[in-house]
Amino acid sequence: STNKRNKNRNRATQPQEGGSRGPSPADYNSSDHNTACRRHELYVSFRELGWQDWIIAPEGYAANYCGGECVFPLNAHMNATNHAIVQTLVHLMNPENVPKPCCAATKLHAISVLYFDDNSNVILKKYKNMVVRACGCH
Amino acid sequence: SNYLFDGNNEVHPSFIHRRLRTHEKREMQKEILSILGLPHRPRPHLSHGKYNSAPLFMLDLYNTISSEEKNEVEGMLEQYQSMYTTQGPRLAKHQENAFLNDADMVMSFVNLVEYDRELSPHRMHHKEFKFNLSQIPEGEAVTASELRLYKECANQVVINETLLLSVYQVVQEHPNREADLFLLESRRLWAAEEGWLEFDILATSNLWVMSPHYNLGLQIRVETSSGRSISSKEAGLVGRDGGLEKQPFMVAFFKVSEVHIRTAR
Numbered sequence A: 001s002t003n004k005r006n007k008n009r010n011r012a013t014q015p016q017e018g019g020s021r022g023p024s025p026a027d028y029n030s031s032d033h034n035t036a037c038r039r040h041e042l043y044v045s046f047r048e049l050g051w052q053d054w055i056i057a058p059e060g061y062a063a064n065y066c067g068g069e070c071v072f073p074l075n076a077h078m079n080a081t082n083h084a085i086v087q088t089l090v091h092l093m094n095p096e097n098v099p100k101p102c103c104a105a106t107k108l109h110a111i112s113v114l115y116f117d118d119n120s121n122v123i124l125k126k127y128k129n130m131v132v133r134a135c136g137c138h
Numbered sequence B: 001s002n003y004l005f006d007g008n009n010e011v012h013p014s015f016i017h018r019r020l021r022t023h024e025k026r027e028m029q030k031e032i033l034s035i036l037g038l039p040h041r042p043r044p045h046l047s048h049g050k051y052n053s054a055p056l057f058m059l060d061l062y063n064t065i066s067s068e069e070k071n072e073v074e075g076m077l078e079q080y081q082s083m084y085t086t087q088g089p090r091l092a093k094h095q096e097n098a099f100l101n102d103a104d105m106v107m108s109f110v111n112l113v114e115y116d117r118e119l120s121p122h123r124m125h126h127k128e129f130k131f132n133l134s135q136i137p138e139g140e141a142v143t144a145s146e147l148r149l150y151k152e153c154a155n156q157v158v159i160n161e162t163l164l165l166s167v168y169q170v171v172q173e174h175p176n177r178e179a180d181l182f183l184l185e186s187r188r189l190w191a192a193e194e195g196w197l198e199f200d201i202l203a204t205s206n207l208w209v210m211s212p213h214y215n216l217g218l219q220i221r222v223e224t225s226s227g228r229s230i231s232s233k234e235a236g237l238v239g240r241d242g243g244l245e246k247q248p249f250m251v252a253f254f255k256v257s258e259v260h261i262r263t264a265r
Helices: A002-013 A082-093 B022-036 B053-071 B076-082 B094-102 B202-210
Strands: A038-040 A043-045 A055-057 A060-062 A065-067 A103-116 A122-137 B105-110 B127-129 B140-151 B162-172 B180-190 B195-200 B218-224 B249-256
Touching (some): A038 A122, A055 B053, A060 A122, A065 A103, A082 A122, A103 B053, A122 B022, B053 B140, B053 B249, B180 B195
Antiparallel strands (some): A043 A060, A055 A103, A122 B105, B127 B218, B140 B195, B140 B249, B162 B218
């Protein structure tokens, strides 16, 4: 509503007292790559699970995972949706009620697995959404 | 240990810095088996601990698909065709390339018949094949299916002959006489010819999947140009006593016809 918007605008430009509204936009380091939402490497090893006798290929695969913060201001490399951009700003103004956007997979790829069944028949099958290719804030 | 590190080669602060404990490994196994759609961990029996022709053929297909997944370039079809080799199992032709690109699953099946029939001279020589299709998941439709046999140079006795190789579907078995057969394909071959022979058995495979009680197997018979029945061994067809990499097998391509929703564990 207009009233709330005006109140939030005023609060955003005034110095914070007691930290009840969270840090101001100027406090966020938009270039802090280490904490920003991004893809991290994670390898799932079928060999480590002791499955090399029935899984022919692969020995494992790079599943990866998404981690990091989605905070204001969202940089271009965070692959943020337009909605997430707005949500970070609203979170800044109203952190108790509006959470930060989520850092999650925006692009997932399939892997193919080649394995034996109990009858020694061989199966080659594609499994979707097994590998994180890109992460983003949304 | 590269799974511990993030893209900057630094250990992510939230990561577990140790090997999995036994119960954690068991949890991982259960969850991944659930994703793969398997009720339990398979326990295959591998003869001599080596791969025979079917796994080798499937590994070729896997390498092709994996390359396509990595590169995601249309030109991978040329690379797939360039892998055609006379050393090992023949790869698919142009039509089969399309089946591979379109398939959700490919399965190869081992021949369950242990021993070739030794028949009296009065009866036709034949070689039997039976395949267990019971493990095919529900909702998978067969889009292509082949019987693959490796033929070496025939016995010297028939080396100069033209052979007629016929593939039959067994329609009904009888205890005291020849089974009722349905001819699927006949093919003329040079006795000296060597290499993989592929026979289309799509219609038969579909019948077996839809009506498993009709799965009575296949028979192949070989005759000389003069109509004399000869054994598959005389014709040069590799059987149980042949090389592992030349064993006969069946391969089928599948496309999923319905969506399966994985229930929470």
